[in-house]
Amino acid sequence: MQPTVSVPFSAEQMMWYEQACARIDPKRLQSLLFDLTNIHSPTGAAGAASQFMTRHLESVGLSARYQPMSATSGNVLAERRGSGGGASVLLYAPIDTHLEGDETQEILTGKAPEADMQPSARMIDDWVFGLGASNPKGMVATLTEVATALIEAEVPLVGDLLVGMADGGMPVDIAGRDHAGMSNGVFHLLNRGGSPDFAVIMKPWNWVYHEEPGMAWFKLRVHGTLGYAGVPRDIPGFRSSVVPAATVIQELERWIIDYAERNTSGQIKPHGWIAGVRGGDVQRPAFPSAVTEIFFDVRVNPRTSPADVKAQFAAFVRELQAQRPELDLDWEMYGSVAGGSTDPQNWIIQSCQRGWEHIEHRPHGQADLLGGQTDGAALRRLGIPTARIGWPWPAQGAPLPVAEGLGGMGATYVPDLIPCAKKIMYALIDTLTRSRHELDL
Template sequence: MLHATTPVPFSAEQQKWYEQACAKIDPKRLQQLLFDLTDIHSPTGATRAASEFMVAHLGKVGFKADYQPLTEISGNVKAQYQGAGGGASVMLYAPIDTHLDCTPEERALLTGPATEADMQPRAQRIDNWVFGLGASNPKGMIATLTEVATALIEAQVPLRGDLLMGMADGGMPVDIATRQHAGMSGGVLHLLNRGMYPDFAIIMKPWNWVYHEEPGMAWFKLRVYGTLGYAGVPHDIPGFRSSVGATATVIPELEKWILDYAENNTSGVIKPHGWIAGVRGGDPERPAFPSFLTELFFDVRVNPRTSPADVKAQFAAFVADLMARRPELDMDWEMYGSTPGGTTDPQNWIIQSCKRGWEHIEGRPHGTPDWLAGQTDGAALRRWGVPTARIGWPWPAQGAPLPVAEGLGGMGATYIPELIPCARKVMYALIDTLTRERGEMGL
């Protein structure tokens, strides 16, 4: 159950600092940084160039910034702007990797032709728009948080606490085997384990709410068995069982279970959706021979109050029931990926501070946010004990002057004016938090 936001009014000095810092927010500077960063291709496991670019940029702004290598071709950004002392540290965080590589092989199977502006690993700019792979998520978030930090430093606000900025590879919900299994929040855990552990964190992600929790993930493979067949024999030949035909009967059962699972595991602000991602089986070079195995693979999200082990048990019960009702099916399965969800006490200082900032800009009570199923590194931050607030902006952007992909696409169409209210909300939380003594925030 969510409660009303706790009022903690700004002092006259804090209000002055806030107004001075917001006046320094420069949409054109934000757009230029976003364009430059989007023009650097940074798929999961290959973010070195983008991360090194951001290290250099943050150094010019006033941070002590370092590149943290993960592999020879990838690494994280870690940066700190030190306050006077006695305050709390806040990390502004965003992943830096994009969910797609945009290779010809990927287009052939996963994305389709991908000719739209948001699907290109290069930047385009029209008026107040920036297009390109990841220009909205994650690079719009990086550019916005960097602009907030830059404006705060330029306004010379007397900070007690330390402002940290973290950008990590591996933030996308993928497992890239050819790049040392990059993904699944590997980069942010590397940051936390090597000195970048703050009192609080703010992560920026789509949707115009403040969230105190986010789901994890459970990845499954369901294998349906048959026998090797041959196209030149009748369909009623004794002993032949089509794994493809059997899979066709399993799919609607699995679709129903996924929908039921989401309903049965909804709590807090999380509704843990899932989708069947693909069907795999057979050999295109041997179409005369139906294969003995067809495989389904899918992801369901994991509520913070439900462990991946419990989700595994729920799926095991579904498979056992299906096989009892359909004894002709021969199946087995495995859970091959899992990350637990993470939650922060909604009364924690950083959640309440971000809500105060949200309400200050929106001019209305925050209320109950829309259901959430999108996974981010915020879950990992919370699991490792960092109180974390997720805050965002309206998404997807509407009215783009260039063609953009339907559905999820390349998450790469950004209208700069829509980012500015979120920037001011984050600025509010930074002034609210970094100018106080630790004891005022329960630390």
């Protein structure tokens, strides 16, 4: 990790920066976050949330427009133009939540009584709770507050500020809503006027990242024969698919852990997890299933293609079958998204690192290895230099019970967001008050 390139602010830039930071209002941010969290927006059905943000961004001084993708889905793109001759910077966050937030997902979420799992908002002191209140809606609200403060401070921008939020940002594929997810919304946004010179995406954790992984989804099927509970285990011709699947799961778990280690490089450790096992019919428990299906996601390092990951998995299956010839297996890759990387010396990466160091009062150094996948990978694959910057997560000390593990990503302590807002503001002043020539464009 090379030291951050030093490009000091002029006295005038520092004055603009301090004036803009002074305009950042945590209570206003919290109010917007509460209102947005109260608008349920599962993937493929975030249209109402995007329309709400279109109206809000227009009210704070940006030119905003709603971009429909279907009857229930759409994006928002807003702009504040500078005097001309500068770069355009897109502040971006997805706006959809990863869960439906209803009883249909109980097998995925459990009973989920916690405040962060509910599709409606609660506010206690400096906290906001509700499905997606941290990720993605905490990011949406923070980026909006940064843009609002920048406008209120009347910073004389040379370049253009863009603010974009898109549906389809979650790592899901919702067939019933036109296969929403897997970054379909951000492609729509960029192809309809939203493509900038640089982009900043806000996501956990408290580092600047110049790259993010993709993902690869696999189904591994264990075959047997249809059985019946009333026959003995030595009945001729019956082979269970369920019991051998337990062996396959253990072998697969070991392979996923080894895969992550072997494919770690740069800022990325491409973790993976077995997501579930499917087979049989709960209405017919007397009949053991002829097929047991195991499905999982492994992340894809930007220096590794989905095709290479597919080849690695194929080699694992071949070796497993050679070692355990009694197993009858087949598999498929049913989803893949490539990772994306930006040159770490690119202006926007270095600018965000300067902002990070200005607030943290220490060198940025090597970031913690990353496995989380976001629309940032898609932005980079489309040739847009993109920096990911975030805040400490998960929030600590919540006054209400929150779900263990990932949960609803919906417990936000607003003061945690403010340092990140100031880091992003630094990068905006650093970039939008310079000419294209100064930025090597």
